[in-house]
Every structure is written in structure tokens, then in C-alpha cells.
Amino acid sequence: MKSPVRVAVTGAAGQIGYALLFRIAAGDMLGADQPVILHLLEITPALPALQGVVMELNDCAFPTLAGVVATDDVNVAFKDVDYALLVGARPRGPGMERKDLLEANGAIFAPQGKALSDHAKRDVKVLVVGNPANTNALIAQQNAPSLDPKCFTAMVRLDHNRALSQLAEKTGAHTTDIKKVTIWGNHSSTQYPDIHHTTVKGKAATDLIDQAWYADTFIPVVQQRGAAIIKARGASSAASAASAAVDHMRSWALGTAEGDWVSMGIPSDGSYGIAPGVIYGYPVATKGGKYEIVQGLEINAFSRERMAATEKELREERAAVEHLFAK
Numbered sequence: 001m002k003s004p005v006r007v008a009v010t011g012a013a014g015q016i017g018y019a020l021l022f023r024i025a026a027g028d029m030l031g032a033d034q035p036v037i038l039h040l041l042e043i044t045p046a047l048p049a050l051q052g053v054v055m056e057l058n059d060c061a062f063p064t065l066a067g068v069v070a071t072d073d074v075n076v077a078f079k080d081v082d083y084a085l086l087v088g089a090r091p092r093g094p095g096m097e098r099k100d101l102l103e104a105n106g107a108i109f110a111p112q113g114k115a116l117s118d119h120a121k122r123d124v125k126v127l128v129v130g131n132p133a134n135t136n137a138l139i140a141q142q143n144a145p146s147l148d149p150k151c152f153t154a155m156v157r158l159d160h161n162r163a164l165s166q167l168a169e170k171t172g173a174h175t176t177d178i179k180k181v182t183i184w185g186n187h188s189s190t191q192y193p194d195i196h197h198t199t200v201k202g203k204a205a206t207d208l209i210d211q212a213w214y215a216d217t218f219i220p221v222v223q224q225r226g227a228a229i230i231k232a233r234g235a236s237s238a239a240s241a242a243s244a245a246v247d248h249m250r251s252w253a254l255g256t257a258e259g260d261w262v263s264m265g266i267p268s269d270g271s272y273g274i275a276p277g278v279i280y281g282y283p284v285a286t287k288g289g290k291y292e293i294v295q296g297l298e299i300n301a302f303s304r305e306r307m308a309a310t311e312k313e314l315r316e317e318r319a320a321v322e323h324l325f326a327k
């Protein structure tokens with residue numbers, strides 16, 4: 001067994017929290033040889049419910065759970081943490097877009113960015129799940145002057161996994177047969193799920209499906225999947241979101257497979273013509289706890305148009321929250 005690492009989860013008594021904590025504590029995120037100390041943050045009125053979750057965590061007797069800190073103090077929650085999963089935020093209801101949550105949720109992420117900057121490990125890996133995830137990640141990053149901006153990422157992995165699942169179903173393959181899917185841009189209905197570089201059992205995906213299915217079914221189904229879940233369940237996706245968060249952090253910490261990549265919302269750096277200043281979904285390969293954008297992919301006019309549309313939305317979201325950035 002390695003020495004324990006500290007993993008913060010905010011919104012720990014919420015529905016994603018309930019699906020997430022037990023996976024992390026069981027070793028699914030960082031491995032069966034990596035003990036974790038969970039730092040759980042909630043708002044004060046949710047502390048009694050959080051205590052119940054802590055009781056259940058203890059009752060699982062997980063070999064990899066080395067301790068639990070439960071608190072409503074952000075400075076305690078982020079003290080010395082190696083990983084931070086920022087989940088705590090309001091979910092949307094039917095008929096809302098995720099950016100409608102900006103006003104309600106944006107204010108949560110400025111103090112959390114500052115607290116991470118003040119208290120977390122200098123190489124902390126931060127994943128923002130709370131919506132609108134990309135722009136909330138930007139707010140946290142812009143309030144964390146003493147951390148590397150690359151510490152801040154947003155979750156588009158659920159979209160990535162949804163794309164794998166839709167393509168697997170269409171082609172009669174298993175998701176594990178599919179490589180090199182990309183979610184470009186925002187975790188919103190403008191996201192662009194790109195299969196131009198994707199292979200299914202080694203064959204080009206674009207040779208296995210027709211363009212009309214790709215443009216008129218696949219892309220909108222992936223873009224609208226969150227809304228479809230809300231309609232069906234009466235609540236937004238929780239178990240699949242938690243699973244994607246585990247996948248995102250595991251890929252970042254433990255590396256991606258040779259010949260494949262994953263999608264992460266990360267600070268744009270000019271790659272693929274996306275100017276710095278937004279948290280944008282990119283194809284990334286990871287190694288030794290660091291991610292790098294996969295470079296040199298050919299981008300056709302169909303893709304370019306969609307990548308620009310989702311970038312435009314992110315820049316509009318940025319403009320709406322710049323007052324929350326630290327001066």
C-alpha cells in the first residue's frame with residue numbers, strides 16, 4: 001500500500017456525491033493500492049445528511065479508505081488536498097440550459113478557487129463537475145493566483161462516454177472496441193462530439209456509419225443526453241456523472257492507453273485555433289500525472305464550424321462572469 005492521498009469532494013451529500021464517494025473510497029479512481037482520505041464539503045444545513053453518508057462510508061469497511069473529514073469550512077476541506085472534485089452546485093430542471101445556472105452557481109467557485117490556492121497541494125488536480133462546468137472551472141482558476149492554471153479542468157468525460165455508448169450501439173461493437181473519440185468545447189448543447197479520427201475495431205468510424213446519422217442523430221443525441229435523462233428520471237444524471245468523474249481523474253492520475261485518448265475540459269492554449277481564456281474540451285493524452293493536448297489532427301470545415309460555435313458560447317459565458325475573477 002502507498003501512503004494515503006487527500007481527495008476533496010464538494011456537494012458530498014448530493015445525489016452525485018452519493019454515487020461518487022463509495023467509488024473513490026473503494027479504490028476505483030486511484031487504484032486498489034492507493035489509500036485515500038476523503039475531505040467532504042457541504043453547506044451547513046446539509047451537515048446532518050452528510051454525517052449519515054460518513055456513517056455509511058465507515059460501514060463499508062473499505063480497505064482503501066484511510067480517513068474522512070466532513071466540514072462546512074472550505075479552508076478545512078481543501079487543506080493539503082491532492083485531488084479536488086467540485087460537484088456542489090445546483091442542478092438544472094426541465095427546460096433549462098446549463099448556462100441558466102451561471103448566476104446561481106458561479107458565486108460558489110470564486111471562494112473555492114481562492115481556498116484551493118491558499119491550502120491545496122501545489123500540484124492539486126481539480127475537476128469541476130458542477131454546471132456550467134467549463135465556466136465554473138474558469139472562475140475557480142481565475143481566483144487561484146498561486147496555482148498553475150493547468151490544475152483546473154472541467155468534466156466532458158460524461159459526454160465522451162455517451163458518445164462511445166451511442167457509437168457502440170450503432171456499430172454492434174463494445175465501447176472498449178472504440179478509440180479516439182473527441183468532445184470539443186463546452187459541456188452544453190453546443191458541444192461537438194467528433195468521430196472523424198475514431199476507430200471501431202481498428203476501422204474508421206466514418207466508414208461504418210453514414211453522414212446523415214452522424215449529423216442528424218448522433219451529434220444531437222449526445223448533445224441532448226443530459227436533458228433526456230432529466231426528462232426520464234425527473235432528476236439529472238448522477239451515477240453516470242459520478243462514474244465519468246472517476247474516469248476523468250483516473251485517466252489524469254494513472255495515464256491513458258497507448259494509441260487512445262480521452263476528452264477533458266482544459267485551459268485553451270491556442271491549439272486548434274482556440275485562443276487562450278476559456279476551459280475547452282480537447283482530446284488529451286496523459287502520462288505521469290500530466291495531460292497534453294493531442295496535436296496534429298486534421299480538422300475539416302464541418303468540424304471547424306462546430307468547434308467555433310461552442311467556443312463562441314464559452315466566450316459569452318466568460319464575459320458574463322468576469323466580475324467574479326480576482327483582480
Ligand SMILES: NC(=O)C1=CN([C@@H]2O[C@H](COP(=O)(O)OP(=O)(O)OC[C@H]3O[C@@H](n4cnc5c(N)ncnc54)[C@H](O)[C@@H]3O)[C@@H](O)[C@H]2O)C=CC1
Binds near residue numbers: 011013016091128130
Ligand atoms: N459536468 C457534468 O457532466 C455533470 C454535471 N452535473 C452537475 O453537478 C452538480 C451537482 O449535481 P447533483 O449532485 O445532482 O445535485 P444535488 O442538488 O443533488 O447536490 C448538490 C449538493 O451540493 C451542495 N452544495 C451547494 N452549494 C455548495 C457549496 N457552496 N459548497 C459545498 N456544497 C454545496 C448542496 O447542499 C447539495 O447537497 C449540478 O450542478 C449538476 O448540474 C450533473 C451531471 C453531469
Ligand SMILES: O=C([O-])CC(=O)C(=O)O
Binds near residue numbers: 225227
Ligand atoms: O444535463 C444536466 O443538467 C446534467 C448534466 O450536466 C448531464 O447529464 O450531462
